[in-house]
Amino acid sequence: MNKLRIYFAISSVVFLFVLAISPLKDFFSEWRGYQLAYNEIIKELPQRIQPVDIGIKQLWVRKLDVVDRCTTCHLGLKEKALVNAKEPFRSHPHIYHDFEEFGCTICHNGQGSATSYKESKGKVKYWDKPIFPREYMEASCGKCHKEQVVIQAPILSLGRKLINEYNCAGCHKLEGRQRQWVPSLNGIGSKVNRSWLVNWLKNPKAYFATAKMPNFQLSDDEANTIADFLMTFKSFSNNAILEPLPSLLIQSSESQTATLVEIGSTRLRESRCISCHPFNGKGGYVATDLGKVASKVNLRWLYNYIKNPKHFQPNVEMPRYRFNNNDLTGVVAYMNSEYVDFDMAEPPSHTPDPLYYEKGLVLVKKYNCRGCHEIENIKNSEELGPDLSFIGSKKLYEIDFGLSGISQSLSSYIFTKLKSPRTFSSKMKMPNYELSDEQAQAIAVALLGNTSEQIPEELKIKPKPASTFTPQGKFGKLVNDLACFGCHTMFGRGRLVATDLTLEASMAKQEWIDHYFKVPYSLRPILTERMPNLFLSDDEIKTLVDYMEKVFIADSLTNDILINEATVAKGKLLYSEKYGCGSCHQINGKGGFVGPTLDKVASRLQPGWILHWLKNPQAYKPESIEPNNNFTDHEAEAITAYLMTLH
Amino acid sequence: MKKIFDRLVRSQVWRSIFRHGLPESNRTRAEAIFFNFFFHLHPTKVRKRSIKFTYTWGLGGISFGLFIVLVITGALLMLYYRPSVPQAYGDMKDLQFVVSSGQFLRNMHRWAAHAMVAIVFLHMLRVFYTGSYRPPKEFNWVIGVILFVTTILLSYTGYLLPWDQLSFWGISVGTNMIRAMPFGIGEMISFLLLGGNIVGENALVRFYVLHCFIIPVAAILLMAIHFWRIRKDGGV
């Protein structure tokens, strides 16, 4: 009995003790230590900072349904005085969003609900969104900002651009990304020479370094089989037929050839091919490198193609130059003599596999060539690669890291996959794009922003819907024939290699436009991309100008300006003294090189345009670097008046 | 000190609560049992043999003790829990990170639940090996087996509530087993249990109600009968 009582006493004491200490574990939490340390640190600062009340702090973001408790320890986020304090008390750098409005984890990831260091960083086993490494932070911008270019997020924008350029949508489903135009392979057998094709298939970058076609890491056998297979595609789409070469090109004396080459050289320069095509790496970026083109394609194809590009590649954005026969022959002769690859390796001789067609077909399907290139009779295998629409929400436990030994995070997985696509398994089919670290990181950033997180629609910034502007009639035909959209934008459609033409007639004077088509010149001589001379006929120019004067115009921009000596003098003063416009613009050979030269600006621009432009340049050209000086109406008018005297 | 205590014991308030004197004589000791709501299921006297620890190992009592712990911790956990998707999981995180001793509560509940399944099973084995199912206690054995099944069901329905991968797939595997029952009965039962064909929000609400109300009430009733019968059949 006594023994029982002793047991009872002991167990009661221990019982009470353990019940008493169990809440203590909570008391000795990590965050309490940080808050006490914070209160100590701020005491020593010269500035007065409100000490923190001990307790868990949180940001509740109602619109995102997120509770972030990061501010329990990150106490100095808003205190400018703590800009150099040690973490976790350092103040938050200036960003475009208020963290109190959006919370922390929407951008940083990690585990917002957590209140301990390890758990909040999310680098624990059962949390699949660990905190973003700094270099991938811009991925978070992409969660809401779905437009192509996000000005404040250059890495993200670069990634999105690269995704378009490399045509990732050819094999992967990617929300909001369309497939790019890539040359059709119909008629490739009549276009390229087989040795070039084998080399190209083996390693496109060996032909020119900026080749967009990736390296499929084909074996010699595979490359030869595919080449044999592709060389059987001799006929073009739309039953286009190659005309025979003019006799002058085939059989001409040396002196005749020299004359031809001479003419060709001039015409080639005038046509400004270099605006779009690079030649051995120098020149535009829109089209393919022509530096070694004579070793790639045969002359007959080249001649026919330049004569009428869209006949052989219906959707190509190359203008049909109005060369006369002699000029065209000259251009082809010049290219044939000049743009040859003298170092091209002749691939080892090869006996075609008797089953090359069947095997080639299998390989073409396996590597999904059809994802990018149109090929006759081969159906598109829809999105051979995995769906990347929500790749940013991929869970770590869904990833097979294989034996790669990289750090177990989604960002390093995507980066490694992009850099060397077959690391995780040799059975993978993704080709090697030979991306630089910077490029791979940018693409990874863009992909990581594709998450399945529930973002309220009103917070998303969506890309503008693609413009459907398609001019009709004679003008429409000309625009198509001259591939204007390849460089110019009109009403939201087209590239921005050159100017946006939407308001061209409000901007420029009719006589100037008319003259410009005949003899194009560059307003900014330092640019490579210049308007080519398309050798248009007077009738064609009239069609273009008439249409532009009717359509590319906004009534709100027509203002007449009172030009008298007083305002001109005042404008000149404002131009040269108050606003120092000469630091960027040149007049009479004096001034900077950043903006276009303003000599003869009065012959080129409409006064109404100058006036409106001066008031708010970015309203008409968002990417313009011209500062908005907040001119008063009076000032803007004076400057306009001054500029209108420069004939 | 003793004086104060004596006065307290003799006060009307004390005597209105405890209607017997201090358990100093056999009479008051007996009264302490049968005047007490909590003890009145016990006889006032018990066989010395049956309170020997190594005879019962206290397994039945410990099972009941675990049940009490589970009811208390469970009720507290209910304060912080919403049976909806995905809030349920978030509430687990909140328990872990912000609720005072929340993780401790959840640990207690979890481990007590696992322990209860094991201990009830051991209790059943003990009853079997000591032959305590023999007449007249045969029906109490049946109730005991049903209580064992109830315990497993309690644990199983609670398993889904955290709404993590472990619980989701644990329940999916389990309901797929039920689905194997022939003649469409399995399909029917699993549909009834899940409120649908897959484990989703409906299933979560159903499991919550089963776990927090229906099964516990059933278990308490069965336990009451179980204990009452033990007493009537001459046990403690």
Add this chain to the structure above:
Amino acid sequence: MDKDFKVEITSDVKKVTKRIAFIKDRDAARVKKVDEDMVMTFPNLVIREIIAFQVMVIVLVLISLFVDAPLEWIANPEHTPNPAKAPWYFLGLQELLHYFPPVVGGVLLPSLAVIALIVIPYFKINLKKDGLWKELPRQTLTGFLIFVGTVSLVLLLFRVYAMLVPTIIVSTFMLIPYFSKRNNIFIEWLGSRPLSWWIMTWFVIIAVVLTTIGTLFRGPEWSWTWPWQRIY
């Protein structure tokens, strides 16, 4: 007049309440049941109960302070973990499903087990306290061999070694007292076990073995995996 009865008064007041027995001379006084030692419930039983409860809570609190309840990733219906496991007390069942078709492993066998448990007190064999071989040993042996043989054959057919091995071991122990020439305490003890004891023991061993295998030795695709090989 002579008294034709005796009066006995038990005097151990502390143990038993006072009791007077009248025993007539004509009766042969015979004690049918010995009065067991009784003790007061309060405090003997009550204190024991409280100690047990307190110790249980202490153990539980200590475990809860140092071992956290698991919480994995949020439920994701699109990703099945490999292997997907039920709670531990169902892993024996899941292990059965691995061997038998779902109707047998998932429905028939567990239902049989529960029904068998429920009906235990209503069957005579369960009430017998005699050893297995006490009555009609020869017939019992025949029946025993037929039953064990059939069960083993079925288990062999389905390759359920996890059940076959315990079955054989238990049967061997059952047969020892029948064939053994020597006699010692252990064999005597085995011989005194009734049939119901053997069946229950067999059931418990199989339940424990299956649950252990399911919990600790099963990895991806339910393949055999040692506990230390498991990645997760």
